[in-house]
Amino acid sequence: MKQILMICAVxxxxxxxxxxxxxxxxxxxxxxxxxxFGKIPQGTPVTTVxxxxxxxxxxxxxxxxxxTCGCTIADYTKTPVKGGEKxxxxxxxxxxxxxxxxxxxxxxxxxxxxxxxxxxxxxxVAKPASSK
Numbered sequence: 828m829k830q831i832l833m834i835c836a837v838x839x840x841x842x843x844x845x846x847x848x849x850x851x852x853x854x855x856x857x858x859x860x861x862x863x864f865g866k867i868p869q870g871t872p873v874t875t876v877x878x879x880x881x882x883x884x885x886x887x888x889x890x891x892x893x894x895t896c897g898c899t900i901a902d903y904t905k906t907p908v909k910g911g912e913k914x915x916x917x918x919x920x921x922x923x924x925x926x927x928x929x930x931x932x933x934x935x936x937x938x939x940x941x942x943x944x945x946x947x948x949x950x951x952v953a954k955p956a957s958s959k
Contacts, residue, residue: 851883851884851885852883852884852885852937852938852939853881853883853884853885853886853887853888853908853910853936853937853938853939854881854882854883854887854938854939854940855879855880855881855882855887855934855936855938855940855943856879856880856881856882857877857878857879857943857945858877858878858879859877860877860943860944860945860946861945861946861947861948862875862877862918862945862946862947862948863947863948863949864920864947864948864949865949865950866949866950866952867922867949867950867951867952868922868951868952868954869922869923869924869925869951869952869953869954870922870923870954871922872919872920872921872922873919873920873922873949874917874918874919874920875917875918875947876915876916876917876918877915877916877917877918877945878913878914878915879908879913879914879915879916880911880912880913881908881909881910881911881912881913881914882910882911883910883938883939884910885910885937886907886908886909886910887907887908887909887914887936887937887938888907888908888936888937889903889904889905889914889916889934889935889936890935890936890937891933891934891935892916892932892933892934892935893932893933893935894918894930894931894932894933895930895931895932895933896930898920898921898923898928898930899918899919899920899921899930899932899947900918900919900921901916901917901918901932902916902917902919903915903916903917903934904916916932916934916945918932918945918947920947920949922951923951924951925951925952925953926950926951927948927949927950927951928947928948928949928950928951929946929947929948930946930947930948931944931945931946932944932945932946932947
């Protein structure tokens with residue numbers, strides 16, 4: 828019986844230590860993870876900025892920000908973001924084709940959640956044909 832209690836105490840101790848270490852690690856808190864551009868005119872690129880705060884104690888380092896299509900460009904904070912500080916991920920979508928869109932941006936980092944997904948959605952509407 829004492830051995831069982833001892834094993835339980837050790838297991839709980841490891842669990843507590845692991846969760847305490849996770850609270851020290853870097854972690855994202857985004858202002859939004861999905862942005863809706865609504866209707867945008869064809870041929871006019873649009874941009875949004877995803878702002879995040881590092882809610883952990885260790886510096887947050889973005890190792891990769893990768894759009895899943897060539898029609899989207901990402902620029903982001905490349906220096907470590909200290910605990911409590913903010914960083915940004917700027918996304919520009921090239922609205923070339925008239926159609927609804929839903930694009931994903933993969934964000935990799937040293938955070939507790941090492942891979943995050945951001946989304947941009949909207950609809951590109953064709954420019955009216957000019958009459959001559």
